[in-house]
Amino acid sequence: MEQEHIILLQKILVVLFSVALFWKIIKYMCGLLNIEKEPVTVLVTGAAGQIGYALVPMIARGVMLGPDQPVILHMLDIEPAAEALNGVKMELIDAAFPLLKGLVATTDVVEACKGVDIAVMVGGFPRKEGMERKDVMTKNVSIYKAQASALEQHAAPDCKVLVVANPANTNALILKEFAPSIPEKNITCLTRLDHNRALGQISENLNVHVSEVKNVIIWGNHSSIQYPDVNHATVITTNEEKSVRDAIANDNWLNTEFITTVQQRGAAIIKARKLSSALSAASAACDHIRDWVLGTPKVGTWVSMGVYSDGSYGIQPGIIYSFPVTCEKGQWSIVKGLKIEEFSREKMDATAKELMEEKTLAYSCLN
Numbered sequence: 001m002e003q004e005h006i007i008l009l010q011k012i013l014v015v016l017f018s019v020a021l022f023w024k025i026i027k028y029m030c031g032l033l034n035i036e037k038e039p040v041t042v043l044v045t046g047a048a049g050q051i052g053y054a055l056v057p058m059i060a061r062g063v064m065l066g067p068d069q070p071v072i073l074h075m076l077d078i079e080p081a082a083e084a085l086n087g088v089k090m091e092l093i094d095a096a097f098p099l100l101k102g103l104v105a106t107t108d109v110v111e112a113c114k115g116v117d118i119a120v121m122v123g124g125f126p127r128k129e130g131m132e133r134k135d136v137m138t139k140n141v142s143i144y145k146a147q148a149s150a151l152e153q154h155a156a157p158d159c160k161v162l163v164v165a166n167p168a169n170t171n172a173l174i175l176k177e178f179a180p181s182i183p184e185k186n187i188t189c190l191t192r193l194d195h196n197r198a199l200g201q202i203s204e205n206l207n208v209h210v211s212e213v214k215n216v217i218i219w220g221n222h223s224s225i226q227y228p229d230v231n232h233a234t235v236i237t238t239n240e241e242k243s244v245r246d247a248i249a250n251d252n253w254l255n256t257e258f259i260t261t262v263q264q265r266g267a268a269i270i271k272a273r274k275l276s277s278a279l280s281a282a283s284a285a286c287d288h289i290r291d292w293v294l295g296t297p298k299v300g301t302w303v304s305m306g307v308y309s310d311g312s313y314g315i316q317p318g319i320i321y322s323f324p325v326t327c328e329k330g331q332w333s334i335v336k337g338l339k340i341e342e343f344s345r346e347k348m349d350a351t352a353k354e355l356m357e358e359k360t361l362a363y364s365c366l367n
Contacts, residue, residue: 036070037068037069037070038070039070039071039072039101039102040065040069040070040071040072040117040118041071041072041074041102041115041116041117041118041156042059042064042065042071042072042073042074042116042117042118042119042120043074043075043076043112043113043116043118043119043120043155044056044059044073044074044075044076044120044122045076045077045112045119045120045121045122045123045147045165046076046077046121046122046123046124046165047075047076047077047085047088047105047122047123048075048077048081048084048085048087048088049077049081049122049123050275050276050278051122051164051277051278051281051282051285052075052077052088052122052123053088053278054278054279054281054282054283055120055122055281055282055285055286056073056075056088056092057091057092057095057097058282058283058286059071059073059286060073060092060095060097060099060100061097061099062099063283063286063290064285064286064289064290065289065290065293065294066290066294067099069099070099070100070101071099071100071101072100072101072102072103072104073092073100073102073103073104074104074106074111074112074113074114074116075088075089075103075104075105075106075112076106076107076108076109076112076123077107077123078107078123079107081107082107085105085106085107086105088105089103089105109146109147109150110150110153110154112150113147113150113151113153113154113155114154114155115154115155115156116151116154116155116156116159117155117156117158117159117160118159118160118161118162118289118293119151119155119159119160119161119162120162120164120285120289121144121147121161121162121163121164121165121171121175122164122165122285123143123165124140124143124144124165124166124171125139125140125143126166134361134364134365136167137167137170137358137361137362137365138365140165140167140170140171140174141174141362141365141366144163144171144174144175144178145174145178145366147175148174148175148176148177148178148179149178149179151175151179151182152178152179152180152181152182155182157181158183158186159182159186160186160188160289160292160293160330161175161179161182161186161187161188162188162189162190162285162288162289163175163187163188163189163190163306164189164190164281164285166222166223167221167222167223167358168189168190168191168222168306169189169221169222169306169319169320169321169322169355169358170320170355170358170359170362171189172187172188172189172306172320173319173320173359173362174362175187176308176320184308185307185308185331185332187308187320188288188292188305188306188307188320188332189222189305189306189320189322190222190281190284190285190288190306191218191222191226191304191305191306191322192284192285192287192288192303192304192305193222193277193280193281193284194218194222194226194228194262194265194304194322195216195217195218195284195303195304196280196283196284196287197228197261197262197265197280198216198218198228198230198258198262199213199214199216201258201261201262202216202230202233202235202244202248202258205248205253205258206235206237206247206248208235208236208237212235212236212237213233213234213235213244214233214234214235214298214301215232215233215234215300215301215302215324216228216229216230216233216244216304217229217232217233217302217304217323217324217338218304218322219321219322219323219344219347219348219351220321220322220347220348220350220351220352220354220355221321221322221351221354221355221358222306222322223263223351223354224263224264224267225263225350225351225354226262226263226322226351227259227344227347227348227350227351228258228259228262228263229344229347230244230245230254230258231245231339231341231344232324232338235247255343259347265277287303288303288305291303291327292305292327292330292332293327293330294327295327295328295329296325296326296327296328301326302324302325302326302335303324303325303326303327304322304323304324304325305322305323305325305332306320306321306322307320307321307322307323307325307332307334308320309321309323310334312334312336313338313340313348314345314348314349315348315352316352316356318359319352319355319356319359320355321351321352321355323335324338
């Protein structure tokens with residue numbers, strides 16, 4: 001009997017020890033979950049401008065990198081905008097964003113680029129009335145050459161760069177040339193705004209929520225020659241997924257008005273607002289970086305990004321061209337093997353030709 005009591009006592013002790021150990025493991029895991037992440041340093045150039053003003057609160061609120069990711073914001077603008085930039089800084093302080101762990105507002109490009117993990121290049125020289133394309137290109141080549149050198153010397157080694165300022169594809173190419181230590185896969189430009197515009201037009205036409213539409217593609221340049229492609233896009237209507245072409249059943253609209261509406265949406269907004277797109281551009285920049293860093297959301301879903309061409313789909317290497325991509329673990333990959341019919345081929349080649357012409361013009365500005 002005494003032996004049985006001893007065995008029972010041993011079993012109770014083992015159970016109690018196991019429960020205590022399990023409880024400690026639970027507490028430890030909960031503690032890990034509550035550990036605050038290290039802040040990510042994000043640079044926004046042109047931060048006092050319209051897009052910058054819309055973008056920085058989105059970043060500070062967690063729209064770009066997630067609701068649990070602290071950020072340090074570096075804001076850069078030119079000397080004439082210093083007072084306005086300081087006003088943006090004051091508003092960010094007044095907003096008391098819990099995720100905003102640090103804030104730098106400066107006109108010094110070196111200070112702005114120090115330790116930057118993500119750079120969103122919004123600042124650029126806009127085309128003004130009476131200016132030739134080469135005049136605008138010369139200004140932007142000078143800006144992006146200087147900013148590339150600062151990023152090269154002072155940013156984090158694996159800094160991710162998104163160029164928003166137009167001509168975005170060619171500005172990104174110039175930045176790549178003068179920041180050779182930044183991996184070429186880390187330099188991108190924004191075509192997500194055009195991608196989102198295409199999704200929006202389809203959702204409006206079909207009267208479905210935009211989240212039910214996926215896999216449009218923006219090929220090429222962020223310009224009026226870009227090609228918004230719906231040939232691989234799908235939509236969910238009445239609990240059934242079908243191709244966008246079948247759902248809309250109007251090839252004439254998809255091959256004409258739809259394309260021109262997306263291509264010229266920026267001009268339409270300027271006509272309506274008397275100002276260029278800001279809110280939608282800022283939101284698209286957040287979408288671009290979020291998917292790049294955290295991954296594209298659904299299996300079988302891609303997005304459009306301007307990336308350095310590797311020759312995919314017959315597009316010559318050496319230009320920044322918009323492709324369909326998926327993202328995982330901070331890396332993007334071009335979607336391979338999509339069928340390209342003759343109509344698309346012509347449009348894709350036309351926008352590639354424009355980018356090659358822009359590249360030649362930009363390089364002539366360097367000499």
